[in-house]
Amino acid sequence: MRSAPALQKLLDELERLPGIGTKSAQRIAYWMLNTDSATVLRLADAITEVKQTVRFCSRCFNYAEGELCEICQSAERDGSTICVVSEPRDIAAIERTGAFSGMYHVLGGELSPMDGVGPDDLRIAELMRRLASEDVSEIILATNPNVEGETTATYIARLLKPLGVTVSRLASGMPVGGELDFVDEVTLTRAIEARRAL
Amino acid sequence: MRSAPALQKLLDELERLPGIGTKSAQRIAYWMLNTDSATVLRLADAITEVKQTVRFCSRCFNYAEGELCEICQSAERDGSTICVVSEPRDIAAIERTGAFSGMYHVLGGELSPMDGVGPDDLRIAELMRRLASEDVSEIILATNPNVEGETTATYIARLLKPLGVTVSRLASGMPVGGELDFVDEVTLTRAIEARRAL
Numbered sequence: 001m002r003s004a005p006a007l008q009k010l011l012d013e014l015e016r017l018p019g020i021g022t023k024s025a026q027r028i029a030y031w032m033l034n035t036d037s038a039t040v041l042r043l044a045d046a047i048t049e050v051k052q053t054v055r056f057c058s059r060c061f062n063y064a065e066g067e068l069c070e071i072c073q074s075a076e077r078d079g080s081t082i083c084v085v086s087e088p089r090d091i092a093a094i095e096r097t098g099a100f101s102g103m104y105h106v107l108g109g110e111l112s113p114m115d116g117v118g119p120d121d122l123r124i125a126e127l128m129r130r131l132a133s134e135d136v137s138e139i140i141l142a143t144n145p146n147v148e149g150e151t152t153a154t155y156i157a158r159l160l161k162p163l164g165v166t167v168s169r170l171a172s173g174m175p176v177g178g179e180l181d182f183v184d185e186v187t188l189t190r191a192i193e194a195r196r197a198l
Numbered sequence: 199m200r201s202a203p204a205l206q207k208l209l210d211e212l213e214r215l216p217g218i219g220t221k222s223a224q225r226i227a228y229w230m231l232n233t234d235s236a237t238v239l240r241l242a243d244a245i246t247e248v249k250q251t252v253r254f255c256s257r258c259f260n261y262a263e264g265e266l267c268e269i270c271q272s273a274e275r276d277g278s279t280i281c282v283v284s285e286p287r288d289i290a291a292i293e294r295t296g297a298f299s300g301m302y303h304v305l306g307g308e309l310s311p312m313d314g315v316g317p318d319d320l321r322i323a324e325l326m327r328r329l330a331s332e333d334v335s336e337i338i339l340a341t342n343p344n345v346e347g348e349t350t351a352t353y354i355a356r357l358l359k360p361l362g363v364t365v366s367r368l369a370s371g372m373p374v375g376g377e378l379d380f381v382d383e384v385t386l387t388r389a390i391e392a393r394r395a396l
Contacts, residue, residue: 013241
């Protein structure tokens with residue numbers, strides 16, 4: 001195709017985005033060409049602004065626009081509970097539930113010897129430092145329910161044991177609203193093992 | 199979710215894109231946060247550049263960066279055949295085949311009385327002016343193979359008849375590589391009617 005050079009450059013850059021193939025890039029590019037400049041340039045500005053202003057919170061390593069993220073700045077959060085997650089996007093998922101009002105700590109990944117990710121590559125030392133300086137009574141290990149996440153949770157739980165802090169892990173079990181015969185065996189096994197008396 | 203304001207703004211703008219929902223916007227935004235600034239800002243620049251430089255070719259109404267698009271500027275294209283399409287993206291589709299070496303004319307839509315699109319809303323008068331000034335022997339009506347596209351093709355064919363120019367329409371029939379029992383009845387009817395002797 002003989003695209004105008006500027007259009008071809010836009011298509012190339014759009015195809016770099018995760019989940020965007022040739023067809024989606026084309027649809028987005030043509031939408032941009034057909035949409036008023038103000039709307040389209042707002043996106044360009046938002047991208048530039050995010051890259052200029054967003055960095056890591058110096059306490060919990062969530063995304064932040066200043067020294068501390070909005071959660072660490074908030075006076076309404078309960079500082080005695082820290083929920084440990086792998087990535088900032090996991091914070092977004094937990095916040096959407098509205099079921100947790102404590103603080104967070106982002107590890108920046110999960111232990112994975114196969115990929116060469118060891119304890120020193122995660123923000124575990126930073127977590128231990130927080131425990132020494134902050135008044136924390138419970139740590140919830142909310143790493144992913146897969147091999148890497150379980151390994152990471154087990155590793156951190158062992159480090160925390162001598163400190164006398166309560167350590168918990170998110171429950172595994174049946175997804176609410178799901179159907180029993182669509183649930184995989186491992187999840188179903190966990191659901192049976194962790195059954196609750198009614 | 200408590201997103202940093204700049205991140206929230208980016209998410210809002212990404213969700214405006216066609217085919218991008220909440221989940222995709224989040225995946226793209228987190229990719230942008232985790233990717234080096236140079237790569238991400240190249241996209242912001244490409245968007246800005248496209249909106250600043252791309253306009254319509256003054257002859258065929260394809261996208262162009264100057265007065266004329268690359269096809270109208272090219273000395274290698276055959277000016278005696280004009281392929282009439284609805285949108286610039288249709289040019290991209292035909293160019294990918296490499297089967298056409300003539301010129302194009304973009305109507306900017308298709309006749310659709312239901313949506314209030316009449317002949318004056320399309321670049322039909324501009325096409326007639328080109329026929330008066332250029333040396334054209336054939337017009338290929340490559341509007342979409344649907345009701346609006348057929349109506350538009352029929353309307354234009356009627357206007358062109360008195361001018362003594364050859365008017366053709368893209369063939370309808372079986373998609374190559376498809377399977378017969380997946381082809382819809384209308385397409386199959388057309389394929390039977392237009393069968394070719396071997």
